[in-house]
Amino acid sequence: MPYPEGHKLKVRGKIIQSAAQAFRTNGIRDISVPFIMKGAGLTHGGFYSHFDNKEQLVAEACRYAISDTLQLLQEAAEQQKQGPKINAVIDYYLSQYHRDVTEMGCILPALSGEISRSSEEIRQIFTQELERMIDFISDIAGIDKSTGSFLLSTMVGTLVLARSVNDSKLSDSLLTSGKQHAKALVMT
Template identity: 80%
Template sequence: MPYPEGHKIKVRGRIIESAAQAFRMNGIRDISVPVIMKGAGLTHGGFYSHFDNKEQLVAEACQYAISDTIALLQEAANQEKQEPKINAVIHYYLSQQHRDRTEMGCILPALSSEISRSSEEVRNIFTQEVERMIDFLADLAEVDKSTASALLSSMVGTLLLARSVSDSTLSDNLLTAGKQHAKELIKTS
């Protein structure tokens, strides 16, 4: 009996979602195709009917993860009624919840160091996704791309450091300082 229409697309989506979650938590190098497929509820034998190689999956997982992050940030902005919408995005991005839920968080702090050593194909897709995130921030904050680039760099760096330290007080202080700095950056632009 043949699969229903759209089955292959749904399965591919589950694989990409599983990969994005696994890469956010453990990086690219330490995650194997069988682990990704198991996370999608599949056996690893079917991987190559959906992807040419792991590099293609990494590229598509980056696209998926950035889309997911932008959607979460847009939702935070849409819920804000008082402050400028960009402040809601800054608060969400540099929150304890975002810091602690790595598997659902922004992929930029999780993968940037590994991506810099990846294939040209993956780096090109990652570059496009970083540009998309910059455009999102520039539009929302009504600032130029240079300011949005600085904002993104500041937020990603803050989140990376806050996730990296073992001292929870220091981590919280980094988030607080990052929020203050990010808001000042927008105010002065």
């Protein structure tokens, strides 16, 4: 009995989603294809009917993860009733929730260090997706791209440090001061 129309595309989407969650939490190098396929509820034997190699999956997972993050940030901005929408974006990005739920978080702080040692293909996709994030931040804040790049870099760096320390008070303090200074940057 043949699969219904769109089945292969749906399965591919499940694999990409599983990979994005796994990469966000554990990085690229430490995640195997069988682990990703298991997370999608599939056996690893079917991987190559959807992707040429793991690099292709990494590239598509980066696209998916950035789109997912942009959607969450857009939703946060739309819920902002008073004040600049960028404040809601900053509050969400530098929240305890975003810090703690890595599998649903932004891929930029999760993978930047690893991406720098990846193939040109992956680095190119990551660069394009980073540019999408910069454009989003710049547009929603009403600032130029240079300032948007700085703001995003500040937010990503703050999140990396807040996730890295084992002192919860320090981590919370980093998030709080990051929010305060990120918002001040936009107001100047």
